[in-house]
Amino acid sequence: MEEKYRDITLDELTDLCIRRGIVFPSGRIYGGLAGFYDYGPVGVELERNILNDWWKWFVETRDDIYGIDGAIITHPRTWEASGHVESFIDYIVTCTSCGAEYRADHLLEEVGVKIPEYSLETIKSLIENNNVRCPACGGKLSEPRKFNLMFDTQVGPRKSMTAYLRPETAQLIFTNFKNVVFTMGATLPFGIAQIGKAFRNEISPRNFLFRLREFTQMEIEYFVNPEKLNECPYFKEVEELRVNFLSAEEQERGVSEAKSIKLGEAVETGVIKNAWHAYWIGESLRWLWSLGLRPERLRVREHVKTELAHYAVQTFDIEYFFPYMGWKEIEGIANRSDYDLKRHQEYSGEALHIVDNGKTVIPYVIEPSFGLERILLAVLTDSYVREERRTYLRLKPRIAPFKCAVFPLVKRDGLDVKAREIYNQLKKHFRCYYDEDGSIGRRYAKADEIGVPFSITIDGQTLRDDTVTIRFRDTKEQIRERVENLKARLSELIATL
């Protein structure tokens, strides 16, 4: 493979992020804290551009989606109702002779023992009473110990209440369902969107931004009358879209390559169970494509039965092909049925239904859930280009951390003064920076490396005719533009490229 087209490795990407102020390992001066990262001055711009673009696409330009921003520390009952207390707290046992570790519920399940209640005492007595031994060596098992994937904390001065840092943002949408319906007069079908942090105490965080203990979710819970799951007015916008698709049935037959099909076909043949679910798959892909991610590196993979979450009827992951990790989930689109609203209704005693066509219904939920850091990682990976003498990020100008950089060709003859003047005008309209250090080539190279799409250079001719050059990152070509037209020209370029 030619050097020019070699894909970036995760090591190189990590190095680039640290060297150029995109992302830093958190708590670095103290040796680092696994699973936590901080955005630097360049990364924060990219992060915000992506999440603002998402919000604009899925909330601002639609009439059927409301936004919220929920609390991170959540009422503990939320997680009892949602099923997370049951499914996120594992009981671990260790073999006292060979040292192997197992999930106690898995071992009990294997010997056909039902677990009536998830508590340390119950699990302990079940293991003992059924004489469960190590499946590897037959050795005696230790007492179970609790491992909670949810971070907990104490609320109040007397620390009497244990609360959890939300392990997913979705529940805040469900617990606010009634608030949104009543304050906004929402009628079916409609969605509630949220961007926010979620926390999971992962056993071993890995792969840089891919598996984190603190991460950002961008989610929509879209509510539909369960009798109208195929009545999606937007379906025609996506039914002709061709997507790389891998169904659960195919995977069970041993197929591992996705094939290209139209979303319309997938619904017709019943592979995707309803039109609304298909619509959200298509609409998600359209946004991911708009970020510049290569379509051939995106596919839709259905969850096989064993990987379905406790709340899900059917789930499709949007996976991106990371050259250094293979196909990995960057978004999950789940059909959560009426599971969550029903459970919250049951646990809270509050009615969580809505009136549709004169009848009360508990809506079904289709949930597109995007991992911001994973998408950022995919965008960086996908946009990285290495040429013989430089590397650059071919980011869409819309999401690039800096839209332009302003350079005097040399630092004399008043070029620097003129350049600053132009910069001071431009910075009112675009995120940009000024640089006069070192040779012009060096400044171009440094701008390319962080994906600045346009470099504005002030040269001798500028002083004579008030024109500057605009250099394009990907081609290194330059055009001349009058200073008075610069703002309009850049706006146009950012919007269209």
Place this chain on the structure above:
RNA sequence: GCGGCCGUAGUCUAGCCUGGUAGGAUGGCGGCCUCCCAAGCCGCAGAACCCGGGUUCAAAUCCCGGCGGCCGCACCA
């Protein structure tokens, strides 16, 4: 979480085996030069060698523990 390998300025790296208070490159800052793609020159600053403990007259160098990274396994509703 388990096992293997690893941890020296912002980054890469020499030194570690054969203990005697760290050298280079690049980057950073200031200046000179430079009219187009990481050129050159001068000057300055920057690590007590991941953290803690031990052995020793003496430790970046040897030993132990912790933290962090990479790889494999497990985990990832």
